[in-house]
Amino acid sequence: MLRYTIRRLLGLIPVIFGISLVVFLLLRIIPGDITITILGERASPQQRAQLRQQLGLDRPLFLNLENPDELFDTQYVDFMGDLLRLDLGDSLLHRRPVLTELRERFPATVELTVTALFIAILLGVPLGIVAAIKRGSFTDASALIVALLGVSIPIFWLGLMFQYLFAINWRILPISTRLDPDLARGFQNITGLYTIDGLLRGRPEVTLNALKHLIMPAFVLSTVPLAIIARMTRSSMLEVLGQDYIRTARAKGLHGRIVIVRHALRNALLPVVTVIGLQAGLLLSGAILTETVFSWPGIGTWLLDAILGRDYPIVQGGVIFVALIFVIVNLLVDLSYAFLDPRIHYT
Amino acid sequence: MSSSVTTAEGVVTLDQRRQRGLWGDAWRRLLRSSSGRIGLGITIFLVLIAIFIPLLMPYNPATDRNFPRRLLKPSWLLSEDVREQKNIDLLEHPFGTDDLGRDIFRRVLHGTPISLTAGLFTVSMAVVFGSLLGLIAGYLGGWFDTVASWVMDILLAFPSILLAIAIVSASNSPTAFTSRLGNAVSSLPVLRTIFDPQLFNAMLAVAIVEIPIFGRIARSTVIAVRHQEYVTAATALGVSGPRTLFRHILPNSLAPMLVQATLSIATAIISVAALSFLGLGAQRPRPEWGRMLADARQYLLQGSWWYITFPGLAIMLTVLGINLLGDGLRDALDPRLKSKD
Numbered sequence: 161m162l163r164y165t166i167r168r169l170l171g172l173i174p175v176i177f178g179i180s181l182v183v184f185l186l187l188r189i190i191p192g193d194i195t196i197t198i199l200g201e202r203a204s205p206q207q208r209a210q211l212r213q214q215l216g217l218d219r220p221l222f223l224n225l226e227n228p229d230e231l232f233d234t235q236y237v238d239f240m241g242d243l244l245r246l247d248l249g250d251s252l253l254h255r256r257p258v259l260t261e262l263r264e265r266f267p268a269t270v271e272l273t274v275t276a277l278f279i280a281i282l283l284g285v286p287l288g289i290v291a292a293i294k295r296g297s298f299t300d301a302s303a304l305i306v307a308l309l310g311v312s313i314p315i316f317w318l319g320l321m322f323q324y325l326f327a328i329n330w331r332i333l334p335i336s337t338r339l340d341p342d343l344a345r346g347f348q349n350i351t352g353l354y355t356i357d358g359l360l361r362g363r364p365e366v367t368l369n370a371l372k373h374l375i376m377p378a379f380v381l382s383t384v385p386l387a388i389i390a391r392m393t394r395s396s397m398l399e400v401l402g403q404d405y406i407r408t409a410r411a412k413g414l415h416g417r418i419v420i421v422r423h424a425l426r427n428a429l430l431p432v433v434t435v436i437g438l439q440a441g442l443l444l445s446g447a448i449l450t451e452t453v454f455s456w457p458g459i460g461t462w463l464l465d466a467i468l469g470r471d472y473p474i475v476q477g478g479v480i481f482v483a484l485i486f487v488i489v490n491l492l493v494d495l496s497y498a499f500l501d502p503r504i505h506y507t
Numbered sequence: 508m509s510s511s512v513t514t515a516e517g518v519v520t521l522d523q524r525r526q527r528g529l530w531g532d533a534w535r536r537l538l539r540s541s542s543g544r545i546g547l548g549i550t551i552f553l554v555l556i557a558i559f560i561p562l563l564m565p566y567n568p569a570t571d572r573n574f575p576r577r578l579l580k581p582s583w584l585l586s587e588d589v590r591e592q593k594n595i596d597l598l599e600h601p602f603g604t605d606d607l608g609r610d611i612f613r614r615v616l617h618g619t620p621i622s623l624t625a626g627l628f629t630v631s632m633a634v635v636f637g638s639l640l641g642l643i644a645g646y647l648g649g650w651f652d653t654v655a656s657w658v659m660d661i662l663l664a665f666p667s668i669l670l671a672i673a674i675v676s677a678s679n680s681p682t683a684f685t686s687r688l689g690n691a692v693s694s695l696p697v698l699r700t701i702f703d704p705q706l707f708n709a710m711l712a713v714a715i716v717e718i719p720i721f722g723r724i725a726r727s728t729v730i731a732v733r734h735q736e737y738v739t740a741a742t743a744l745g746v747s748g749p750r751t752l753f754r755h756i757l758p759n760s761l762a763p764m765l766v767q768a769t770l771s772i773a774t775a776i777i778s779v780a781a782l783s784f785l786g787l788g789a790q791r792p793r794p795e796w797g798r799m800l801a802d803a804r805q806y807l808l809q810g811s812w813w814y815i816t817f818p819g820l821a822i823m824l825t826v827l828g829i830n831l832l833g834d835g836l837r838d839a840l841d842p843r844l845k846s847k848d
Binding site for chain 1: 666677777808816822
């Protein structure tokens with residue numbers, strides 16, 4: 161197990177290296193002339209040359225072959241050096257360190273995605289179980305419909321519909337952002353998760369207000385994982401319920417509920433755990449759209465604004481960070497199989 | 508071809524025998540499953556709309572304006588007084604009108620060819636490049652396989668929408684090669700009514716993001732059959748490498764490819780609409796569903812629910828139909844189910 165973990169960790173190195181290379185190249189080669197995009201097409205050649213120099217874009221990309229004494233005095237080496245020192249540079253538009261902004265934005269996305277995943281699990285798993293036990297019933301049919309609609313509804317549209325219904329028409333939930341402005345003013349964060357910070361600071365009204373803001377975007381974001389989890393739970397449960405040992409347990413005269421909970425569920429949930437882990441990528445993708453619809457000040461809106469505003473330092477640092485999180489979560493999911501399924505041995 | 512063979516039971520034409528093959532079986536199973544039937548029905552319905560609407564109901568989004576009828580509810584919900592006053596028939600605007608007084612029903616219909624083409628085109632590109640990459644990587648092995656798998660791993664390491672956004676914004680730069688490509692493609696006669704350069708770039712981005720999915724399917728097929736006897740036999744008979752690859756190995760991946768491609772069309776339609784919704788795809792006044800939602804969003808606070816409802820329902824119906832078809836195909840083509848039949 162330890163050897164497998166180490167091997168997987170080493171295997172991450174080329175992928176992370178590749179991610180940094182893609183981000184580096186995407187911003188330097190494909191866009192043609194960055195200076196035109198920043199300064200506009202009317203900028204004079206001198207202005208553009210000056211900006212190129214300022215950004216260090218006039219230097220060689222990978223190896224300085226013209227001057228072998230300074231072979232590694234190149235853009236990529238500097239870029240990687242800064243990255244390894246966690247120096248992500250300053251935002252071009254906000255003139256603040258990218259890392260500082262990342263720290264402010266990340267908790268908002270964590271709060272949103274983790275809540276969404278909780279909703280998806282809390283609704284999806286029971287729905288799948290009941291659907292499998294009562295196969296062919298009304299519950300089963302509705303579970304299948306939920307599973308189908310969940311993957312077919314564009315979540316940005318669902319977000320807009322919810323905003324209309326709950327915030328504009330019925331006025332029971334706030335339409336966007338994380339907290340009412342008068343509560344947010346002067347409130348000192350601890351973890352950056354308002355729902356928790358409100359309790360830590362002894363201000364339950366902040367927690368309550370944060371929850372009110374959170375529920376709509378989190379539910380919207382949960383739809384796709386909810387659908388996938390419900391579907392997976394149902395089919396996995398059906399497969400297990402058809403096994404011989406379930407029949408044996410029933411034949412022994414065990415109570416139906418004990419058979420389901422102790423014999424079936426434990427085995428059926430294994431593939432579900434896998435599927436839950438795989439939702440991390442979907443949640444991050446979905447978060448970009450959900451955050452946009454609900455003006456949620458997280459990583460998604462931050463990156464989108466940076467990409468649209470051509471704020472390259474943020475794009476570089478942010479995209480690499482998100483990809484890193486994604487890769488690490490996937491690794492943890494892979495490793496968790498070994499703990500959960502004693503039949504799997506990694507060598 | 509209708510040649511025939513003589514067997515113990517008499518003369519059987521080869522055509523009849525072929526119908527009992529994998530695809531014939533699959534087709535019959537598809538029609539027998541309810542999700543397959545519903546999915547196929549919805550998809551055919553939408554394809555017919557996409558083909559015939561531009562012919563039967565020509566539409567020019569650039570000149571379609573009618574300010575006196577701005578932001579009206581669906582006409583069947585308007586009171587008789589209002590309808591009389593504005594001289595509107597009961598079903599004249601079944602989905603209401605938008606901020607420029609355009610009929611939303613008409614625009615939603617004209618969005619069908621755009622989204623279907625976008626989905627089909629995107630996935631076709633991803634299938635062609637992905638399977639080529641995967642086939643060659645699996646067949647050649649060695650350093651090419653290592654590099655190709657590395658590239659696919661990296662592409663899969665980004666959340667899909669994020670990568671697509673980054674690619675679009677990079678390729679929308681006026682000097683980028685893809686911008687010129689987009690301009691060229693969207694000025695072709697038929698395509699002009701469907702794409703604009705930015706929408707083309709969005710499709711390109713979604714295609715790139717989906718390449719590794721197909722690359723992996725193709726690669727795993729090659730690796731699974733590369734050492735089977737019939738492949739060795741083909742090589743021994745002197746069949747060339749490319750011919751072995753395309754005639755003897757590729758057909759093995761057609762079934763999983765077809766299922767994945769169908770499901771990917773559904774995802775691609777949502778992704779392209781999402782990019783348009785973020786302002787990175789279709790531009791005004793093109794009646795693209797995601798773009799319409801982006802416009803509608805600005806009138807949400809005024810309570811124009813119909814403006815957001817119908818373009819979104821259109822996306823949902825399309826994606827639902829194609830997903831059902833994909834599910835049906837998967838069940839129909841899954842050999843494990845076949846044995847239970």
